[in-house]
Amino acid sequence: MSLGATRKRITDRDTAAVRGLALLSATIALVPALARSQPDLRFSVRVYDYVQLPPGTLQGAEAEARRIFNAAGVDVVWLACLETGDQSGKNQDCTGPYGWNTVVLRIVSEPPSPKAAASDAAFGVAMGSAMASVFYGRLTELTHDFRDHDSDIPVFLGIAITHELGHLLLGPASHSPTGVMCANWDWSRLHTALTGHVFFTAQQSKQIRKQVLERTITQQRQLASFGKH
Numbered sequence: 001m002s003l004g005a006t007r008k009r010i011t012d013r014d015t016a017a018v019r020g021l022a023l024l025s026a027t028i029a030l031v032p033a034l035a036r037s038q039p040d041l042r043f044s045v046r047v048y049d050y051v052q053l054p055p056g057t058l059q060g061a062e063a064e065a066r067r068i069f070n071a072a073g074v075d076v077v078w079l080a081c082l083e084t085g086d087q088s089g090k091n092q093d094c095t096g097p098y099g100w101n102t103v104v105l106r107i108v109s110e111p112p113s114p115k116a117a118a119s120d121a122a123f124g125v126a127m128g129s130a131m132a133s134v135f136y137g138r139l140t141e142l143t144h145d146f147r148d149h150d151s152d153i154p155v156f157l158g159i160a161i162t163h164e165l166g167h168l169l170l171g172p173a174s175h176s177p178t179g180v181m182c183a184n185w186d187w188s189r190l191h192t193a194l195t196g197h198v199f200f201t202a203q204q205s206k207q208i209r210k211q212v213l214e215r216t217i218t219q220q221r222q223l224a225s226f227g228k229h
Contacts (some may be wrong), residue, residue, distance in 0.1 A: 001123045001183065017088070031067055035149045042075035044102040046094050048082050051107050051136045056168065057154050058107075068180055068198065072205035074212045076165075099130045100219035103168050105161060106133040123160045124142065126167035134160045141209045144192025148188055159193050165202065169211045 049058055066076045080196075081094035081104075098104050111125070123142070124134040139160060143153050162180050175183040180198045182189060192198055200208060 001160060001185065031127065039070060039073045041073060041209055041216070042077055043212050043215065044077040044079055044093070045171075046079045046081040046098060046104045048104065048106045049080075050082065053107065053136070057157065060154025061157035061161055064155050065162040067196075068162045068200065069165075072200045073209045075094075084117070100222065101215040102219070103129075103165065104131040105165065106131070107136055109131055109135070109137040111135055111138075123163040126164045126172065128169075129168050132164035132165055133170055137224050139167075146187060152194060155193055156190070159198060162194055166204070166208070169208050170204060175202070176204065 046056070047062075062076075066078075069076050079091055079093045081091055081197060083142040119138050122135075123138045124132060134157065136157070139153060139156050140150070143150060159180060166181050167174060170181070175181055179201045181200065181204060185193075189198075199205075
């Protein structure tokens with residue numbers, strides 16, 4: 001997920017205009033989300049916030065990501081996993097191996113290596129099928145390029161999280177011309193994100209449901225197998 005070359009500052013008037021013009025299409029686009037507000041399929045995400053995000057930022061981002069996944073027919077269980085010095089408060093859901101229907105999300109400030117900083121991974125990177133990272137520093141730069149304040153960071157962070165988790169479920173070659181899996185984001189697409197119009201495509205949603213179901217079945221079988229030993 002990277003930012004396109006075209007940059008234009010988004011103003012409050014711009015955002016209001018887009019929301020007004022898109023009211024009808026917003027209602028239509030939200031029908032799938034409303035229909036699947038309580039999906040039966042779900043997967044868990046172990047969240048490691050190494051940035052120590054400001055209060056409310058992570059919660060807002062998780063809510064945005066969950067909204068998009070709900071529209072695709074699956075739910076997300078967020079697990080706060082960054083350990084502190086007080087081991088008594090350690091989340092037991094964050095112990096043991098991960099994979100199958102439990103994946104890892106790392107929120108870091110900057111890419112850990114020049115390779116991860118490549119243009120096709122400007123705001124995050126998915127590694128294999130079970131771990132993804134989002135680069136918060138890049139997101140704040142993005143927001144400051146397009147806005148005069150930070151109030152929209154949770155939305156952009158939620159989009160980036162959804163995009164990278166989408167790669168874990170759909171595979172690395174899963175970019176699309178439109179929707180949350182779009183590879184390049186210009187100012188018009190950021191407008192769309194702020195109005196709540198960003199979703200997985202119908203085909204991607206189908207693939208995500210299939211993948212989560214398969215991972216859930218595999219995990220249940222593995223756990224049952226472990227219990228016999």
